[in-house]
Amino acid sequence: MAEDSKKKGKLRRVAALSLTMLKIGLFTFGGGYAMVALLEREFVSGKKWIDKDEFLDLVAIAESTPGPIAVNCATYIGYKLAGVVGSAAATLAVCLPSFVIIYLISLFFDAFLSLKYVGYAFRGIQVCVIYLICSAGVKMLREMEKDFLSCAIVCVTVIAMTVLSFLSVGFSSVFYILIGGAVGVFAYFLSKIIGNTRKDGKK
Secondary structure (H helix, E strand, O other), X not given: OHHHHHHHHHXXXXXXXXXXHHHHXXXXXXXXXXXXXXXXXXXXXXXXXXXXXXXXXXXXHHHHOOOOHHHHHHHHHHHHHHHHHHHHHHXXXXXXXXXXXXXXXXXXXXXXXXXXXXXXXXXXXXXXXXXXXXXXXXHHHHHOOOOHHHHHHHHHHHHHHHHHHHOOOOOOHHHHHHHHHHHHHHHHHHHHHHHHHHHHHHO
């Protein structure tokens, strides 16, 4: 009896997870970065299935691993909430709307692009995408731990991205994440070494 109740609860969670991911995949324009804001609102602020710190780690992992960030986020969240079944359901649900819409557009591609109002709609969508990406970044920045190392990495990254953009130098965002992670690991081990040295000195 308890086992049946547990299975039903898991199925309900998988269904809720699939519907949420389907909604996010259907109404998100602009790729994975625009989807981050919706993921945070649904799973952190809304349903509270994951906490803020874990979501920040999730975004960093999803960006630094192979594949689209939106799909990686969906796979991780699905696995955390409902195991392998949840992972597969979440990944399928977030990809399905894009696949169906692109397939339908491909059937009438030339006629679709020739519509004047479609061009106007895409211009409006571009503005919304910029807002979604910026709002996600600002919210994550507010929730970030405000220590010296974190603030220094943010400042250096923003300056580097700005300078390289003005100079038209191509530099993948993945490298920023990997360099930031390497600096964090180095700072952690350095603090451990300094701490152990101080303890030995006191002895």
